[in-house]
Amino acid sequence: MHSSKDPELWLAPFRGLTNRMYRNAFARHIGGFDTMFAPFISGIGSKKAHPGKLCDLLRGPGNLPPTIPQVIGSNASEIILTGNVLHDMGYEELNWNLGCPFPRIANKKRGCGLLPYPELIGEILEEVSGKLTPRLSVKTRLGYHHPGEILEVLRVFNRFPLPYLILHPRTGLQRYRGKADPAAFERCLHLSDNPLVYNGDISSRKDYQKLKTLFPGQTRWMIGRGALINPFLPNEIKGVLLDNEEKDRRLRNFHQEIWEGVSAMIRNEARQLGYMKAVWHYLSGCKQSPRQAFGQIKISKNTREYLGAAELALQQPFSDDLAIEDYFRGLTA
Numbered sequence: 001m002h003s004s005k006d007p008e009l010w011l012a013p014f015r016g017l018t019n020r021m022y023r024n025a026f027a028r029h030i031g032g033f034d035t036m037f038a039p040f041i042s043g044i045g046s047k048k049a050h051p052g053k054l055c056d057l058l059r060g061p062g063n064l065p066p067t068i069p070q071v072i073g074s075n076a077s078e079i080i081l082t083g084n085v086l087h088d089m090g091y092e093e094l095n096w097n098l099g100c101p102f103p104r105i106a107n108k109k110r111g112c113g114l115l116p117y118p119e120l121i122g123e124i125l126e127e128v129s130g131k132l133t134p135r136l137s138v139k140t141r142l143g144y145h146h147p148g149e150i151l152e153v154l155r156v157f158n159r160f161p162l163p164y165l166i167l168h169p170r171t172g173l174q175r176y177r178g179k180a181d182p183a184a185f186e187r188c189l190h191l192s193d194n195p196l197v198y199n200g201d202i203s204s205r206k207d208y209q210k211l212k213t214l215f216p217g218q219t220r221w222m223i224g225r226g227a228l229i230n231p232f233l234p235n236e237i238k239g240v241l242l243d244n245e246e247k248d249r250r251l252r253n254f255h256q257e258i259w260e261g262v263s264a265m266i267r268n269e270a271r272q273l274g275y276m277k278a279v280w281h282y283l284s285g286c287k288q289s290p291r292q293a294f295g296q297i298k299i300s301k302n303t304r305e306y307l308g309a310a311e312l313a314l315q316q317p318f319s320d321d322l323a324i325e326d327y328f329r330g331l332t333a
C-alpha cells in the first residue's frame with residue numbers, strides 16, 4: 001500500500017489548456033493529482049498588476065485542487081510584483097518557468113532562453129530575494145542549446161535555498177523530440193543542493209515504475225502529456241484501478257464539465273471548438289482509435305458537429321496501455 005505522499009503526483013502546466021476549468025473538472029471527476037501547476041503568467045507589469053492576468057488564479061470555491069501559480073520572464077520587478085499579488089490572494093509559492101522552449105519566448109531570454117546566462121539567473125535571484133514574499137521554486141530543462149548548460153545553472157541555484165527544482169531532462173532545442181534523459185537527471189541529483197522533482201515522458205504505470213527503480217528516493221513527480229492523454233494515469237500509478245464502466249462515467253462527467261465551462265467562459269463558437277480540439281488532441285489517445293476519434297472532432301465546424309463527434313469518441317472503448325504509449329511516443333517524436 002502506498003502512503004498518500006509517496007508518490008506525490010503533480011499535474012504539469014499547459015498554457016492554453018490546463019486552465020482553472022480544466023484543473024477543477026479533473027480534480028472533481030478524475031482525481032489522482034496532489035497538486036496542480038497553473039500555466040505561466042506573463043506581462044503583469046512591474047508597477048501595478050494587470051488584474052486580467054490573474055483570473056485563472058482566483059481563489060475560493062472556484063479553485064479546487066492545491067494550485068501553484070507560475071511566472072515567466074527575466075524582469076525581477078515583474079516577478080516580485082506577480083508573486084506578491086498572488087501571495088495576497090493566498091498563494092504561498094510561486095514557480096519560475098525556466099523551461100519554455102518556444103523561440104518567441106526563449107529568444108527574449110525568457111523560459112529556457114535564460115539557461116545560457118547563469119550569471120543573469122543569479123542576478124535575478126539576488127534581486128528577488130528578500131523582496132518576494134512567497135517562496136520561489138523553479139521549473140527547468142537541461143539547457144537551451146546543449147545539456148551541459150545545466151551544470152553552471154545548478155551552481156547558481158546552489159547559492160539559494162530553493163524548495164525544489166522541477167527538471168525536465170531535455171534541452172530547449174529538442175522541444176519534445178527524442179526521449180527525456182534519466183541519466184542526465186541523475187547527474188543533476190548529485191550536483192544539486194536543492195531537491196529535484198522529475199518531469200518527463202511518464203505515460204504509463206510501467207514508465208513510472210522504471211523511473212522509481214532508478215531513483216528510489218524520489219517521491220515527487222510531475223506528469224503532463226501522459227495524464228492529458230490518459231487522465232486515469234495518476235490514479236493508476238497510485239494503484240487505484242477503475243473498471244471501464246467507472247472510467248467511462250468519470251470521463252463523460254469530466255468532458256461535460258469542461259464543455260459547459262468553455263461554453264460559459266468563451267462566447268465565440270470557433271474559439272470554444274478550438275479549445276475542445278486542443279483537449280482532444282491529447283485525450284483521444286485513451287480511446288481505441290485515436291485517429292478516428294480526433295479526426296472527426298478536428299473537422300467539426302459548429303457545436304452540433306462537435307458534440308456528435310465527441311459522443312462518438314466517448315463511445316469508443318478505452319485503449320490498452322501499449323496503444324496509449326504508442327500514441328504518446330507519436331506526440332513526442
Ligand SMILES: Cc1cc2nc3c(=O)[nH]c(=O)nc-3n(C[C@H](O)[C@H](O)[C@H](O)COP(=O)(O)O)c2cc1C
Binds near residue numbers: 100139200222223
Ligand atoms: C502546449 C504546451 C504548453 C505548455 N505550457 C507550459 C507552461 O505554461 N508552463 C510550463 O512550465 N510548462 C509548460 N509546458 C511543458 C509541460 O508542463 C511539461 O513540462 C512537458 O510537457 C514535459 O512533461 P511530460 O513529458 O510529462 O508531458 C507546456 C507544454 C506544451 C506541449
